Amino acid sequence: MAQILDLATRNVWRNRRRSLTTMVAVAVGALSIVLFGGFVANIFVGIETTMVKTAGHIHVYRNGYFLFGSGDPSGYGIARYRDVMRLIEQDAEMKPMLEVVTPRLQLSGIAGNFAENVSKTFLGVGLVPSDRERMIAWDAYKALVPVPSYGLDDARPEEAVVGVGMARMLHLCRALGGKNCPTPPAKAVAAQTQEGAALAALATAEGTAEGTADGKGAEQAPAGATARIDLLAATASGAPNAVPVTVIAAKSMGAKPLDESFVVMPIAQAQRLVYGRGEPRATAIVLQLKSTSMLPAARARLEALFKSEGLDLEVLDFAQLDPWYNQVRGMFTAIFGFIAALMAVIVLFTVVNTMSMAVVERTREIGTLRALGMRRGAIRRLFLAEGAVLGLIGASLGVGLALLLAWLVNGSGMTWTPPNNVEPVPLLVRAAGSPSLLALAWAGLAAVAVLSSLFPANRAARLEIVEALRHA
Amino acid sequence: MPGHAQGPDGDLIRLQGVSKTYRLGAVAVTGLVDVDLALRRERFSVVAGPSGSGKTTLLNLVGCIDRPDKGRIEVRGTDIAGLDDDRLSDFRARTIGYIFQGFNLVPVLSAFENVEQSLRIAGIAGKERRERTRAMLASVGLADKAAHKPDELSGGQRQRVAIARALVKEPALVLADEPTANLDSATGKQILDLMHDMQSRLKTSFVFSSHDPQLVERADDLVTIRDGRVVEVRRAA
Numbered sequence: 241m242a243q244i245l246d247l248a249t250r251n252v253w254r255n256r257r258r259s260l261t262t263m264v265a266v267a268v269g270a271l272s273i274v275l276f277g278g279f280v281a282n283i284f285v286g287i288e289t290t291m292v293k294t295a296g297h298i299h300v301y302r303n304g305y306f307l308f309g310s311g312d313p314s315g316y317g318i319a320r321y322r323d324v325m326r327l328i329e330q331d332a333e334m335k336p337m338l339e340v341v342t343p344r345l346q347l348s349g350i351a352g353n354f355a356e357n358v359s360k361t362f363l364g365v366g367l368v369p370s371d372r373e374r375m376i377a378w379d380a381y382k383a384l385v386p387v388p389s390y391g392l393d394d395a396r397p398e399e400a401v402v403g404v405g406m407a408r409m410l411h412l413c414r415a416l417g418g419k420n421c422p423t424p425p426a427k428a429v430a431a432q433t434q435e436g437a438a439l440a441a442l443a444t445a446e447g448t449a450e451g452t453a454d455g456k457g458a459e460q461a462p463a464g465a466t467a468r469i470d471l472l473a474a475t476a477s478g479a480p481n482a483v484p485v486t487v488i489a490a491k492s493m494g495a496k497p498l499d500e501s502f503v504v505m506p507i508a509q510a511q512r513l514v515y516g517r518g519e520p521r522a523t524a525i526v527l528q529l530k531s532t533s534m535l536p537a538a539r540a541r542l543e544a545l546f547k548s549e550g551l552d553l554e555v556l557d558f559a560q561l562d563p564w565y566n567q568v569r570g571m572f573t574a575i576f577g578f579i580a581a582l583m584a585v586i587v588l589f590t591v592v593n594t595m596s597m598a599v600v601e602r603t604r605e606i607g608t609l610r611a612l613g614m615r616r617g618a619i620r621r622l623f624l625a626e627g628a629v630l631g632l633i634g635a636s637l638g639v640g641l642a643l644l645l646a647w648l649v650n651g652s653g654m655t656w657t658p659p660n661n662v663e664p665v666p667l668l669v670r671a672a673g674s675p676s677l678l679a680l681a682w683a684g685l686a687a688v689a690v691l692s693s694l695f696p697a698n699r700a701a702r703l704e705i706v707e708a709l710r711h712a
Numbered sequence: 713m714p715g716h717a718q719g720p721d722g723d724l725i726r727l728q729g730v731s732k733t734y735r736l737g738a739v740a741v742t743g744l745v746d747v748d749l750a751l752r753r754e755r756f757s758v759v760a761g762p763s764g765s766g767k768t769t770l771l772n773l774v775g776c777i778d779r780p781d782k783g784r785i786e787v788r789g790t791d792i793a794g795l796d797d798d799r800l801s802d803f804r805a806r807t808i809g810y811i812f813q814g815f816n817l818v819p820v821l822s823a824f825e826n827v828e829q830s831l832r833i834a835g836i837a838g839k840e841r842r843e844r845t846r847a848m849l850a851s852v853g854l855a856d857k858a859a860h861k862p863d864e865l866s867g868g869q870r871q872r873v874a875i876a877r878a879l880v881k882e883p884a885l886v887l888a889d890e891p892t893a894n895l896d897s898a899t900g901k902q903i904l905d906l907m908h909d910m911q912s913r914l915k916t917s918f919v920f921s922s923h924d925p926q927l928v929e930r931a932d933d934l935v936t937i938r939d940g941r942v943v944e945v946r947r948a949a
C-alpha cells in the first residue's frame with residue numbers, strides 16, 4: 241500500500257502541469273464549498289442568534305393561542321402565569337438549561353396622537369425590559385449580531401418604543417428626531433383630522449371609565465412636542481380602554497408592515513390596557529435556553545410537566561413561531577447543495593480527463609508491469625491511488641486556502657445587512673468553526689476524485705498485455 | 713537451480729498444435745499455424761525468421777502474456793490454459809523474466825527501484841529484496857548507477873537494468889524479443905555477452921527472438937519460423 245501510494249505520487253508528478261491543473265480544479269472546488277458553506281453557516285448562526293435574542297427558544301402559550309388566539313389576548317391569556325413560570329424555573333430538569341424565563345403580552349389596538357389628530361392601528365407587545373436586556377446578551381455562537389436595546393425600564397412602565405414608520409404616521413418625529421423620520425406635509429395632516437378627533441373623544445370618554453391604575457387618563461396627556469400617545473384596546477370584558485404612554489424612541493423594525501405598527505412597552509402597562517383592573521395575564525411565557533442543542537430536551541420536559549400538572553398549555557419553538565427561519569435555511573441549503581454538486585461535477589470531469597490521458601500515455605508501461613506479473617487489481621489500485629493523491633492534495637490545498645481566506649475576511653471587518661435585519665452585521669465565514677463542513681469538502685472531493693479514477697483505472701486494468709506492449 | 717521443475721523429458725516448454733490468428737476487422741492475419749515445439753531447459757534458444765513470420769507471437773505465447781486460439785502450451789509442466797488471469801500473473805511473476813526491445817523501464821523509478829519492482833511483484837519482501845537487487849545490479853555492472861533514473865542512462869545501460877530486472881527473481885525462463893535491435897552492434901555484443909554469461913552462471917533458460925546473426929550463432933537451440941510455421945529446429949549438443 242505504501243509502495244502503491246509512493247508510485248502513485250511519483251506518477252502524479254510526471255506530468256506536472258496537467259496534475260497541477262487538476263489539483264487546482266479540486267482545490268477551487270473545495271475552496272468554493274468551504275467559503276460558501278462557511279458563509280451560509282454564519283447566516284444560519286446569525287438568524288438563529290437574532291431569533292433567540294429577541295424571541296427566545298420556546299414560547300409557552302395557552303392551547304390554541306398560536307392558531308386562533310393572537311387577535312384575542314384577553315381570551316387566551318395564561319392565568320396565574322407567575323405560578324407557571326415558577327413551576328418551570330424550579331423544575332430540577334429545566335433549571336440547568338434555562339437562561340431567561342419571562343412573560344410577554346401580545347396585544348393590538350389603536351394608537352392615537354390626539355394632539356396632532358392622528359391615529360393608527362398598532363401591534364404591541366408588553367415585556368419585562370430587564371429580562372429582555374438579559375436575552376439580547378445571549379451569544380452562544382459569538383455571532384456578534386447586534387440587537388439594540390429598547391432602552392425601556394421596569395421602573396418606568398409608561399414608557400414605550402415604536403417603529404419608525406409608526407412614529408412617522410403619528411407625527412412623533414419632531415419630538416423624537418432620528419433617521420427616516422420626516423415631518424409629514426401639511427395636506428395629509430388635514431385629511432386625518434376628523435377620524436383622529438372622533439377617536440380622541442372615545443379615548444376621553446372610555447379610558448377614564450374603565451380606569452387605569454395610576455389614574456392618568458388620556459385627556460391628561462400633554463400636547464405639543466412631547467411624544468405622548470394613547471393606546472386604545474378592548475379589555476377582557478369587551479369594554480374599550482385606553483392608556484397613555486410616552487414614546488421615548490423610534491426604532492427601525494426591519495420589515496415595513498411591522499415598522500409601521502409596532503409598539504413595545506413594559507408588560508405592566510400592556511396588562512393595564514388589556515385587563516384593566518382584572519387579573520393580569522400574559523399571552524406567552526418565553527424561555528431562553530443556554531444552548532439551542534437543549535431545545536428538544538427542554539421541549540419534552542415542558543410538555544411532560546404541563547401534562548402532569550394538568551395545564552392546558554402548548555409549547556412552540558422559535559422555528560415553529562417563525563416559518564421564515566426554516567424557509568431561509570431551506571433556501572440556503574438548496575443553494576449550497578447546488579454549488580457543492582456543481583463543484584463535484586467539475587472535479588469529476590477534470591479527474592476523469594486527467595486519468596484517462598495518463599492511462600493512454602502509460603499503456604506500454606501498464607503492459608510491461610502486467611508482463612512482469614502484476615495483477616489487474618494492482619494496476620487498478622495504482623490508478624485509483626493516483627486519483628486519490630490528486631484529490632487529497634487538491635482538497636487539502638483548497639481547504640487550507642479557504643481557511644486562510646476565511647481568516648482574512650473575518651479579520652477585515654467587512655459587514656453586510658442580512659434580509660429583515662436593521663443593522664449591518666460582521667461578514668464572517670465560519671470555516672474553522674465548522675469542522676463537519678471542512679470534513680465534507682475535503683473527504684467529499686477526495687472521494688469524488690477516487691470515484692472519477694475508477695473508470696480510467698478499470699480501463700487500464702482491462703488492457704490486453706500484448707496490445708498494450710505494441711502501443712507506441 | 714532448485715525448484716525449477718521440468719517436463720517429463722527435460723523440456724521446459726512444450727507447444728502442441730498451437731495456432732494463433734489475429735483479426736483486423738474482417739481480415740484474419742496468421743500469427744502461428746499448428747506449431748509443435750519443445751525447448752530444453754537451461755539453454756540459450758533463439759527463434760529466428762523474417763519480419764512478420766511470427767517470432768513475437770511465439771514469444772508472447774511462451775511468455776504467458778497471450779493465449780493461443782488452439783493447441784496446448786506447457787511451461788515448466790504447467791498447462792497455462794488452466795490458469796485464470798490472476799494465477800497466470802502470479803505464474804509470470806515467479807517463473808518468467810522479460811527483456812524488451814525498447815527496454816520498457818518504468819521512468820519514475822530509479823535503476824535500483826526498477827529491478828526491485830520485479831521482486832515486489834514476485835512478493836519478495838524487505839531486506840532480502842534489497843540485497844538481491846543490489847547484488848544483481850552489481851553483476852550487470854551498474855552498482856554505481858543504482859540511483860539513476862532511466863532517462864539518465866545510455867541505451868546499453870538501460871538494457872542492463874532490464875536484464876537485471878528480468879534475472880533478479882531467478883526465473884526459470886527469460887524471454888527477450890529482439891533485445892539488441894535498439895542498440896548499436898558494439899553495445900549489442902556487450903549485452904549479448906552479459907546475457908550469455910548470466911545464462912551459464914544462473915542456469916536459467918533463455919529464449920530470444922532475433923534476426924541478429926551474432927545471436928543466431930550463439931544459440932544452443934535454433935528455431936526457424938516462416939509464415940507462422942516452424943520450418944527448422946537445430947539443436948546443438
Ligand SMILES: Nc1ncnc2c1ncn2[C@@H]1O[C@H](COP(=O)(O)OP(=O)(O)OP(=O)(O)O)[C@@H](O)[C@H]1O
Pocket residue numbers: 707710734735736741742743761762763764765766767768769770
Ligand atoms: N496484434 C496484432 N494484430 C494484428 N496482426 C498482428 C498482431 N500482432 C501480430 N500480427 C501479425 O501477425 C504476424 C506475425 O507477427 P509477429 O509480430 O509475431 O512477427 P515477427 O516475426 O515478430 O515480426 P518482426 O520481426 O517484424 O517483429 C504478422 O503478419 C503481423 O502483422
Ligand SMILES: [Mg+2]
Pocket residue numbers: 767768769889
Ligand atoms: Mg516481433
